[in-house]
Amino acid sequence: MYDCGTIKHYRLEDLRYEMKNDQGQKPVEQLDLKTGEVLATFDSIADASAIVSAGRNGGIVGVCQGKCKSANGFFWRYKGSDAMPPKPKHKRKVEQLCLKTGRVLATFDSIQGAARAIGITSPGISYCCNGR
Numbered sequence: 001m002y003d004c005g006t007i008k009h010y011r012l013e014d015l016r017y018e019m020k021n022d023q024g025q026k027p028v029e030q031l032d033l034k035t036g037e038v039l040a041t042f043d044s045i046a047d048a049s050a051i052v053s054a055g056r057n058g059g060i061v062g063v064c065q066g067k068c069k070s071a072n073g074f075f076w077r078y079k080g081s082d083a084m085p086p087k088p089k090h091k092r093k094v095e096q097l098c099l100k101t102g103r104v105l106a107t108f109d110s111i112q113g114a115a116r117a118i119g120i121t122s123p124g125i126s127y128c129c130n131g132r
Helices: 012-021 045-051 060-064 111-118 122-129
Strands: 002-004 007-009 028-031 038-042 075-078 094-097 104-108
Touching (some): 104 111
Antiparallel strands (some): 002 007, 028 075
8 A cells, every 4th residue: 555645546356356355365354134133153154155155145144334324135143243134014814894894805914915905005005994
């Protein structure tokens, strides 16, 4: 590295060394999304990616930095962090009723599921369920 006033110039070798010995070598933990239990610990993101077949880094970096919720079906964090998987949103079942008879026509697991099945937007169903 060469310091020219306030601008620092890095040689390619310097950058490779820093990447290998800094960011790429932070130990990471693999957690179960539902329970938050630590399933495995890896010496680096590269090692974790290789074991879970996640490609280059499989989004593990994004989860560790708090930018993504999960990668490859797991929650990831740097070792020593107290970050936990996000809690799942509470879904309530939605019933489609006949306006004339009040009979239940269909039951859906969520507003999103009902919206997809019926072909309308989810806010419309939400407004209806909330009496708006």
